[in-house]
Amino acid sequence: MSDEVKSITFKNKVIIGLTGNIATGKSAVMHLAAEQGANTIDADKIVHELMNHDPNIQAAIAVAFGSDVRKENGSIDRKKLGEIVFSDANALKDLEAMIHPAVRQVVAERIQQSEAPIVVIEAIKLLEGDLKNACHQIWVTRCTKKRQMQRLMICRGWDAELSATRVKAQPPQEEKIAMADIVIDTNGLMAGTETQFFEAWARLPEPVTVAPKTLIVGRVGESLMRIARLAGKSDLKTMVAVASQIEKQVCPRPEGLQVRRAKPSDIPSILLLMQKATDGKVKMKRAELLMAFSERSYVIGQLGTEISVILGWSIDAQVARIDQMFVLPSDDTIPVLTAVLSEIEDSANVHIGEMVVAYIPENQLGTLFEFFAKEGYFEVELDILPDVWQVAIEESQPPDTKVMIRVLRDERLHKN
Known part of the structure; x- marks a missing residue:
């Protein structure tokens, strides 16, 4: 597969971009959207898929950050890679430049392959990249830092120190909220989250009435969908x-x-x-x-x-x-x-x-x-x-x- 750069246009689909800091309830919103028949796409999981199985991505990362970040089976050791890129802003930008074109390619394929008229793309860095340009609406989840830590300790089994470190490492929630069309506060009970979700869902435009959206993609190696x-x-x-x-x-x-x-x-x-x-x-x-x-x-x-x-x-x-x-x-x-x-x-x-x-x-x-x-x-x-x-x-x-x-x-x- 070539590294051809092209644009893909999506018609008659409402595309929602979902983002929010760690443990703010994005999974709950994605779950609700899936139950309503939406095509739900987790861009961050696509990154993991590429690092685990795309040989071209793996090779590029190993060249850029050293062979030590690659495991014996060829997949990327995300912990070792994280130690490098999360302490060096320029290194993180280099990594994103390698990964994001391939992620956009997979996202585009998944949108095209589904007949669902509503698409929800979850990405923690949605607003920093080009995926936001393919979205009709931006939804942001939020909750208190205390609630974030509780979720990390219960759902992921992290201790209080690690949970606090990860929460503090996140950018201020206000930056995302300022760019949101819809804000869903998940600090309370699930019933409250559901109420906010269904209110926003009911106000979505009809897919046939929205303007087409275009995503620029570059084929970096083989798409995971074909492996x-x-x-x-x-x-x-x-x-x-x-x-x-x-x-x-x-x-x-x-x-x-x-x-x-x-x-x-x-x-x-x-x-x-x-x-x-x-x-x-x-x-x-x-x-x-x-x-x-x-x-x-x-x-x-x-x-x-x-x-x-x-x-x-x-x-x-x-x-x-x-x-x-x-x-x-x-x-x-x-x-x-x-x-x-x-x-x-x-x-x-x-x-x-x-x-x-x-x-x-x-x-x-x-x-x-x-x-x-x-x-x-x-x-x-x-x-x-x-x-x-x-x-x-x-x-x-x-x-x-x-x-x-x-x-x-x-x-x-x-x-x-």
Whole structure:
């Protein structure tokens, strides 16, 4: 692929640029936008994808900043690179000059490939680069520094010192707010964030009425969207083909079964089930679960007044991840679990998901492993997956879990 520079114009799409300092609630807003059918694109994750898998980007970074920043497998050690560029403003500018053209290329491809009329691009440095020029509106999230630190300690497991250091290293929030069309304050409960989001969403213009937007892109090496490892690829195709032939379980739906997205009013019941299903090993506080609601959806299976199944899931980069499973054994476990999983798969399909990955807790391998296998899921070694799927799994897999996948769309496996 050449380094050709060209412009790409997007018509009949409303493009929103979402930014904000670290831990100010951007993920929550992205999650809400995805639920409304938007094509959500995380530019910062694209940077990670390029550093992990684009050989031209990797080589350029190694030449500019030294071979020590490259791992044995060729990927970039972001910690070592960060130690260089975050202490040298000029070095950071050099890095961005290498990365940003490739990021714009991938963003443009993802906008073009989706039929969604509304696009949300999240980037922490959105306002400093050219991506802002492709946006009809700029949305900024904000909250107090105390709230930022709480989120970093709970959601990322950082200690207070590291959290404070990262928050203090960010530019003043006021700089972003001054350039915003919409400001969403996430300092309160999730319900408050949702209210602000839906008010802004309701005021969006119709896609057919907005002016076309143009993005200048330069093709720096191969786009990540076209990379797939050759080794093992045919084996993966075979595994997918075999799995697709599995006749899924036919479970009569129990009378009175409700399958729905969890609401804040369900929190007491959810917390109780989490404790029961794990024999008291998982004990979350209400505030922690509310915060988790901004990172993923919880789909519950309820018979009568009793919730017996909870699956927590999210979707990003067209990969749906079921990363939390709480199941209370009963005579109706399988039909309830089947109905909940079906709801998630249907939602993933609506969001043009390519794959669903289930992280099976090692202490529940027996029942859950067998269940997912009968639903067409199979174990897989990460190194035979397309790179973008590998990255999605590596970035989200909880500890002490096994990976099982079900491919919803196999077009990526047939790309050259």
